[in-house]
Amino acid sequence: MDKQIQKDLPFSKVAETFDNMEKITSRIALTQLLVNLIKDTPPEVIGKVVYLIQGKLGPDWKDIPELGIGEKLIVQALSLAFGKTEQEINKLYNNIGDLGKLAENFSQGKQKKGSLMAFIGEEQNYLTVSRVFDTFLKIAYSQGEGSRDLKLRLIAGLLKDSQPIEARYIVRFLEGRLRLGVGDATILDALSISYGGSNSYREIVERAYNLRADLGEIATIIAKQGIESIKELKPEIGTPIRPMLAERLSDPEEILQKVNGKAFVEYKYDGERGQFHKDGDKIKIFSRRLEDITDMYPDVVEAIKKSIKANKAILEGEIVAYDPDTGELRTFQELMHRRRKYDIQKMVEEIPVKTFLFDALLKEDEDLTREVLPYRRKALESIVEENEKVNIAKYIDTNDSKTLWNFFLTAISEGAEGVMVKAIHNESIYRAGVRGWLWIKLKRDYKSEMTDTVDLVAVGGFYGRGRRGGKIGTLLFAAYDPDNDVFRTVCKVGSGYTDDDLNKMYDLFKPYIIDHKHPRVDSSIEPDLWFEPVKVAEIIGAELTLSPLHTCCYNKLKEGAGLSIRFPRFISWREDKGPEDATTEQELIEMYNRQLKKIEEKQAKEGIQES
Known part of the structure; x- marks a missing residue:
C-alpha cells in the first residue's frame, strides 16, 4: 500500500461507521462503533475524522465559512457526476425525498457500468478522509466570482470517485444532515477508551477539551503524544476555554x-x-x-x-x-x-x-x-x-x-x-x-411561584387546532442528563408564544426535523414531529410536580414517576445557550426538594397535617 495512504484512512471506513450508527439507538453501541473507527485511524488524520463525526469542518469558534450548499447545486453536481438530467434527478428526488440516498443509488449504477473498466485495471480514484475533508474545506472557502462553478466541479469530482455508501454521506455532510445522534460526550468516551484502554481517562480527556475547545486538536495531541500528555495541558491564547x-x-x-x-x-x-x-x-x-x-x-x-x-x-x-x-x-x-x-x-x-x-x-x-x-x-x-x-x-x-x-x-x-x-x-x-x-x-x-425559570431543549412538536390549525402549536421540552448525555422530557408547552412565534415555528425547526426519535432523546410521549435536540428556550411554570408521563428524573424521586412542570409557559429562545447548557435533571431535583420543603414548612406553621 502507498505510504501516503498508510497515513490516511479510506473514507469508506468512515461512511460504513456512519451507516451502522444510523441503525442503532444504544449509546453504548454508538460509543463502541466510534472506538473501532478511532483505533483504525492514523494519528495524521484523527482530527479530520473527529470533525467529520461532529458534522463540522472545525470547532465552532474558528472562522470557517459555512459550506452553503443548497439542493439545487447538489442536483447539478449529481447530474454532472452521473450523467443524469436535472429533470430526471428532481423527479426521483420528489419520490425518495433524500438526496443522499439518490446519490447512493446513482453510484451503484455507475459501479455496475464500470465493472469492465475495473476488470482491466482502470479503477476509480480512491477516496481518503484527507481528500474528502480537504475538498469540503475548499468548497467552504470558495468565495466570489466563479466560486459556484468551482464548488460544482469539486462536489462532482468526489461523487464520481465515490463508492455508493460514500456518496450518501458526502451529500448528507454537504446538506448538514448527518444526524448521527452523537454528542461531544460520546466522542470523549470513545477517545478515552481508544487511547487509554478504558473510561478511566474520561475526566482527564474532558478537562483537556474544556481548556481547549477543539475536539479535533485534543484527539490529535492524544494520538501523537499519548493520552498522558494531556494531563498538563494549559490554556492557549486564541483557543477558547469552555466556561465554568x-x-x-x-x-x-x-x-x-x-x-x-x-x-x-x-x-x-x-x-x-x-x-x-x-x-x-x-x-x-x-x-x-x-x-x-x-x-x-x-x-x-x-x-x-x-x-x-x-x-x-x-x-x-x-x-x-x-x-x-x-x-x-x-x-x-x-x-x-x-x-x-x-x-x-x-x-x-x-x-x-x-x-x-x-x-x-x-x-x-x-x-x-x-x-x-x-x-x-x-x-x-x-x-x-x-x-x-x-x-x-x-x-x-x-x-x-x-x-x-x-x-x-x-x-x-x-x-x-x-x-x-x-x-x-x-x-x-x-x-x-x-x-x-x-x-x-x-x-x-x-421569587416566582416555581422559584426559577429553567432552560429546556425542544425535542418534538405537535400541530395545533383551531386558530393554530396547520401550525406547530405546542412543543415537547426536555432537561439534560449530563451523566448519560441524554435529554429527558419534562413538559409540553403550548402557551406564551406570540402570533409571530407561531407563524415562524415550522421554519425555525425545519432544519432539525427528523423522522424518528433522536438517539439522545428519552421520551415516552410521541409528538407529531421529532426534532434534533438543538434549540433551547427559557420556560417558567407554576410548580414542579411528579408525573408518570415524563422521563425526566424517572424513578429518582418516586417509583414509576418522573418530574414535570405544571402550567409551563414559554418566555424566550436562548440563542446564547447550546443544548448541553440546558437545565439538568439534578437541578430540577434540587428545585423540587426546595419546593417540597417550603410546602412542609407552611403546613407546619398553619398546623395542617397530611391525611
Whole structure:
C-alpha cells in the first residue's frame, strides 16, 4: 500500500461507521462503533475524522465559512457526476425525498457500468478522509466570482470517485444532515477508551477539551503524544476555554452551606458573558457559546487593550449595555441589538457598553485554572487598570446570610439581575465546562411561584387546532442528563408564544426535523414531529410536580414517576445557550426538594397535617 495512504484512512471506513450508527439507538453501541473507527485511524488524520463525526469542518469558534450548499447545486453536481438530467434527478428526488440516498443509488449504477473498466485495471480514484475533508474545506472557502462553478466541479469530482455508501454521506455532510445522534460526550468516551484502554481517562480527556475547545486538536495531541500528555495541558491564547457553569438556589443560608460557609458574592450582570484573550495588542473575544464575537465589539476591544496591563492574558467578564447619560445598566435584550454584522459603528454609538471582569484564567504563561478563586482574583486585580469602560465586578466576601441578602437587593437596585456566590475554599479551582456547587446563582426571578425559570431543549412538536390549525402549536421540552448525555422530557408547552412565534415555528425547526426519535432523546410521549435536540428556550411554570408521563428524573424521586412542570409557559429562545447548557435533571431535583420543603414548612406553621 502507498505510504501516503498508510497515513490516511479510506473514507469508506468512515461512511460504513456512519451507516451502522444510523441503525442503532444504544449509546453504548454508538460509543463502541466510534472506538473501532478511532483505533483504525492514523494519528495524521484523527482530527479530520473527529470533525467529520461532529458534522463540522472545525470547532465552532474558528472562522470557517459555512459550506452553503443548497439542493439545487447538489442536483447539478449529481447530474454532472452521473450523467443524469436535472429533470430526471428532481423527479426521483420528489419520490425518495433524500438526496443522499439518490446519490447512493446513482453510484451503484455507475459501479455496475464500470465493472469492465475495473476488470482491466482502470479503477476509480480512491477516496481518503484527507481528500474528502480537504475538498469540503475548499468548497467552504470558495468565495466570489466563479466560486459556484468551482464548488460544482469539486462536489462532482468526489461523487464520481465515490463508492455508493460514500456518496450518501458526502451529500448528507454537504446538506448538514448527518444526524448521527452523537454528542461531544460520546466522542470523549470513545477517545478515552481508544487511547487509554478504558473510561478511566474520561475526566482527564474532558478537562483537556474544556481548556481547549477543539475536539479535533485534543484527539490529535492524544494520538501523537499519548493520552498522558494531556494531563498538563494549559490554556492557549486564541483557543477558547469552555466556561465554568453555576448551580442555582434561592435561599441565602442554603447557598452559604453549599460553599462551606464563606464566599465571594459578586454582581450577576444582565449582559453577555465574554472571554477576553490578549496577546500584545491583539484582542479576541469569545461568547459563552465560544463564538468569536470580536468584530461585534470594536469598542470593547479598544477598552480591554488599554485596561489590561499584562502582555498575555485570558480573562472572563460580562459585557453590559448602559445609558451614558445616567450610568444605568440596560437589559440583555437591548444588548442583543449589538449582535449584527452590519452598521456596527452605528450600534456602538446607539448602545454603548461596559465590561465587568470577574475572573483570570491565564496571566502571562501562568495557568490560573488550577488556582483557587482568591488567588485568581488577586491576579485579576493586579493586571486590570479600571477605567470608564472596564471595571472589576463588584463583590464582597462574607459568611453571613443577611449580608448576602442585602448585597443581593443592592445589586438588583443597581440594575444587576442578581448575585453569583462563589466558593473560596481550598477546592475552588476553575472547573472549565463544569457545573457544580463552587458557583451558585441567586437571581431576582427566583421569587416566582416555581422559584426559577429553567432552560429546556425542544425535542418534538405537535400541530395545533383551531386558530393554530396547520401550525406547530405546542412543543415537547426536555432537561439534560449530563451523566448519560441524554435529554429527558419534562413538559409540553403550548402557551406564551406570540402570533409571530407561531407563524415562524415550522421554519425555525425545519432544519432539525427528523423522522424518528433522536438517539439522545428519552421520551415516552410521541409528538407529531421529532426534532434534533438543538434549540433551547427559557420556560417558567407554576410548580414542579411528579408525573408518570415524563422521563425526566424517572424513578429518582418516586417509583414509576418522573418530574414535570405544571402550567409551563414559554418566555424566550436562548440563542446564547447550546443544548448541553440546558437545565439538568439534578437541578430540577434540587428545585423540587426546595419546593417540597417550603410546602412542609407552611403546613407546619398553619398546623395542617397530611391525611
